[in-house]
Amino acid sequence: MSLDHDVDHWGTNPGDAIDTALAAIESSLQDLLVSDPAYWRTATKKDLLARLETIQTQQAALRLRVLASSGDIAQETGDKDASAWMRAELLVDKAVARSQIKLATKIAQYELVADGLAQGVVSPDKARVITKALDKIEADPVASAEDLVLAEKLLVDYATRLTANELAIVGRKILAEIDPARFEDAEAKALLAAEERAQQKTALRVWDNHDGTVGFDGVLPASMGMRFKRLVEAYAQPRKQQLVEKGAALPPWERLMGQGFARLLETLEPASLPRHGGDATTINVVISLEDLRKDLGIATLGYDETNGTTITAAEARRMACNATIIPWVLGGDGEVLDAGRASRFFQPIQRKALRLRAKCCQAEGCDMPPEWCDAHHLDPWAAGREDRPQGRGVVVFASSPPGARPGVRP
Numbered sequence: 001m002s003l004d005h006d007v008d009h010w011g012t013n014p015g016d017a018i019d020t021a022l023a024a025i026e027s028s029l030q031d032l033l034v035s036d037p038a039y040w041r042t043a044t045k046k047d048l049l050a051r052l053e054t055i056q057t058q059q060a061a062l063r064l065r066v067l068a069s070s071g072d073i074a075q076e077t078g079d080k081d082a083s084a085w086m087r088a089e090l091l092v093d094k095a096v097a098r099s100q101i102k103l104a105t106k107i108a109q110y111e112l113v114a115d116g117l118a119q120g121v122v123s124p125d126k127a128r129v130i131t132k133a134l135d136k137i138e139a140d141p142v143a144s145a146e147d148l149v150l151a152e153k154l155l156v157d158y159a160t161r162l163t164a165n166e167l168a169i170v171g172r173k174i175l176a177e178i179d180p181a182r183f184e185d186a187e188a189k190a191l192l193a194a195e196e197r198a199q200q201k202t203a204l205r206v207w208d209n210h211d212g213t214v215g216f217d218g219v220l221p222a223s224m225g226m227r228f229k230r231l232v233e234a235y236a237q238p239r240k241q242q243l244v245e246k247g248a249a250l251p252p253w254e255r256l257m258g259q260g261f262a263r264l265l266e267t268l269e270p271a272s273l274p275r276h277g278g279d280a281t282t283i284n285v286v287i288s289l290e291d292l293r294k295d296l297g298i299a300t301l302g303y304d305e306t307n308g309t310t311i312t313a314a315e316a317r318r319m320a321c322n323a324t325i326i327p328w329v330l331g332g333d334g335e336v337l338d339a340g341r342a343s344r345f346f347q348p349i350q351r352k353a354l355r356l357r358a359k360c361c362q363a364e365g366c367d368m369p370p371e372w373c374d375a376h377h378l379d380p381w382a383a384g385r386e387d388r389p390q391g392r393g394v395v396v397f398a399s400s401p402p403g404a405r406p407g408v409r410p
Contacts, residue, residue, distance in 0.1 A: 054120030061117035064124070067104035106131040112156045122156060125164040130155045133171030142186050143175060150178055198222060235267075236260030286356075287313060351375060 037045060070082035077085045083097035090097075103124065107114050113130050116122030122130070130152070137143045137151050151174045158170050175183040204218035220228060236256040250256075287299035297313030354375055361368040 053123075057117060057120040057123050060124045061114070061120075064100070064104040064107055064117065065114070067101050068108040070101065070104075103128055103131070106135070110134060110152055112152050116156045116159060122159045123164070126159045126167055129164050129168045129171055130159065133168075133174060137175060140175070140186075142183065147175060147178055151175065154178070195221065231264055232257055232260045234260070235263040285311070 032048075040048075067082065073082040073085050074080060077088075079085070081098060081101050083092075083094045083101060086092040086097040087094045092100075107117065107127055110131060113122060113127050113134075117124070117127055133155060134148060134152055137148050143151075154174060154177065155167065155171060159167055162170065170177075175186070198221035201219050202221060202224075204216065206214060206216040209215050236253075236259065285299050287297065299311050299313055355370045358370055360366070360370065
């Protein structure tokens with residue numbers, strides 16, 4: 001490997017010294033690589049790993065220092081930065097290259113952070129955490145220039161004793177450490193604002209992949225997200241432990257988490273769940289007795305194939321192991337032939353009967369799903385239509401029809 005051998009105005013060639021130093025590094029690495037660590041002493045391995053950590057940090061410091069002054073490379077390539085050259089010559093993705101150049105530019109602004117990198121005590125990950133924290137402090141209207149200088153000094157010191165994740169936590173609270181009286185209230189307000197933003201960002205999407213799986217993604221506030229993670233892990237870990245005890249190979253952790261999440265959903269207590277469309281949150285499985293007995297029978301998960309999906313009879317039998325079974329007997333036209341009543345208010349069993357018969361809101365021109373509707377009598381309860389057959393005078397509406405009262409029995 002060689003560098004350009006341009007002579008500067010002093011008549012010397014700086015590239016010669018750099019080339020010699022790099023050649024020495026490359027030669028030393030080759031000497032280490034031909035040795036087999038399997039024959040090394042434990043103390044030697046530990047010492048090498050510790051020293052390589054420092055060397056890698058110093059190498060990163062040098063790399064970032066060069067990237068911070070790579071404007072001439074950008075001019076040569078005609079791009080706004082050196083990322084195009086890094087993509088073409090070093091095969092580094094442009095997004096990664098630009099992230100490195102951005103970090104290099106930031107570190108150049110903070111002398112103590114740059115010195116920490118050069119000394120091998122502040123890793124690039126920690127430097128990124130520190131510069132982000134310092135940028136926020138610089139933009140804080142309450143913080144002064146003196147606060148910024150002191151925060152940099154404290155964070156570099158903490159970097160010698162903490163991991164990058166731990167340092168990020170300290171970075172968010174460093175101003176309160178500098179001046180508790182002045183910054184604790186500001187920190188509390190900032191935290192409240194962050195929580196409000198988190199509530200606004202909260203979202204969940206669920207979709208059918210049409211391949212036997214359902215996909216979902218979403219965003220939760222940090223407190224709820226960690227609670228969700230711990231709940232799923234509680235169900236994933238026992239599965240992992242069972243496999244370890246059996247001596248089986250462990251599947252990917254993501255699969256264990258997915259299986260744990262599925263187990264969590266299966267073990268939820270329906271009685272403790274809120275009402276959904278007038279009924280406890282329930283998934284119905286519709287299957288004929290003949291198909292249920294078949295090895296390769298098919299069942300409908302949901303009330304119909306339009307708003308649900310199909311599963312095997314085997315899966316339906318598995319679900320029935322820990323679920324309440326409700327047999328439905330329908331007439332030739334799909335009408336529900338029987339539904340008992342215990343009070344004038346609609347019961348869950350009656351809601352299910354209505355759902356089987358009505359695919360959507362029965363108001364003219366409305367196609368709202370029944371889960372979003374209220375159950376109503378076609379005639380008001382006060383009209384006293386006690387002679388109407390069970391279920392025939394009841395429909396579901398997204399809003400109350402004229403003269404009807406929600407929550408009346410059929």
